[in-house]
Amino acid sequence: MTVKERVVRAAVRLFAEKGFEATTVREIVEAAGVTKGGLYHYFESKDDLLFEIYAAMLRMQTRRMVTIAESDLPLPERLHAIIVDVVVTSIADLDAATVFFQSFPLLEKSKQVQVRAERRTYHERVRDLVAEGQRAGIFRADVPADLVINYHFGAIHRLGMWYHADGELSGEQVGRHFADLMLRSLRP
Amino acid sequence: MTVKERVVRAAVRLFAEKGFEATTVREIVEAAGVTKGGLYHYFESKDDLLFEIYAAMLRMQTRRMVTIAESDLPLPERLHAIIVDVVVTSIADLDAATVFFQSFPLLEKSKQVQVRAERRTYHERVRDLVAEGQRAGIFRADVPADLVINYHFGAIHRLGMWYHADGELSGEQVGRHFADLMLRSLRP
DNA sequence: CTCTTCATACCGACCGCGCGGTACGACGCA
């Protein structure tokens, strides 16, 4: 494992556990078994480290979502698969997901803009699926598609607050339950 | 308005906007129009200030929830009213709600224990309503009540991330949509 | 009614600590 990977791994765990600001660079290098010189050789700043975590998560989740959205499955099944996938991948790297959904305001403003832009396209892409289903009469149309997306993704973004790997449910099971809850709430 | 109130009001706004750790005591006293001496006369520490915000929010929301839960309305209507109420009160003081649901890990550990205990009773109280409905056959029973509560309250806890008062929907409207989404997802 | 006492409310200059970040040397490989 490279120095860079060890730093990222340690940082993600600490950020998830104690928050970005409460975690010191000294703690990160200690947990990663490297030194400050090593860390600052690969990262410009503590903030830059957070941004790398963000960028990796965003790229991965967006790519997977687009792949499913562009498949030729029936619309409700595409939506179902997207929810299951985002839940499963979030749980697979729960620390990163926790950081991702909690530390956004702490990013430098300029980096926030970048991240927000990509998050927006993600949001709109999925929202359009819902809106399409509403127009087709597959989904009930008496609730705004934007609100539906904010609602259900809000639920997903809080996963890190309560899910523990030693619990009874696997990521796959949680994902299916979530997808079912979403689709049922849209049933006409 | 007393010094204490002004401090709390300013602190809530700043904590919601920039996060607890990123907000300095100097910024708070400046925004509140008081001095450090005044602040530390009423609060033991910056952490104590955060805790007061938490305690007030918790007491208020728990009290309201219990009142509704103990009413003699039919079960689904009680659940509906609880969701509408928590959404409306969260939106009425969105800054406090945002802080409440985001800054928990930054509280002192001993205070976390207190808060967690009360949050737990809140959670269990509402979960029991769902479980009761499942046993009675009013709600579908193929999904764990705990997961249902985590899911739907997760959505509520993210309100501060996207709701803006200048949008099209009032707190009441959002509350009703949320409650509808929840009850529909439980329809057998 | 006046004088003394004392608690409460608040002020703001100051402090020590530990933070993120840096400078520079060393080591290994080409």
Next chain:
DNA sequence: TGCGTCGTACCGCGCGGTCGGTATGAAGAG
């Protein structure tokens, strides 16, 4: 020798918190 890869000793800053002091006004004594 030269370049990329670190290690280590250090730095300045700004943070949360402190502490000696003052203003105010209620309570008790005479």
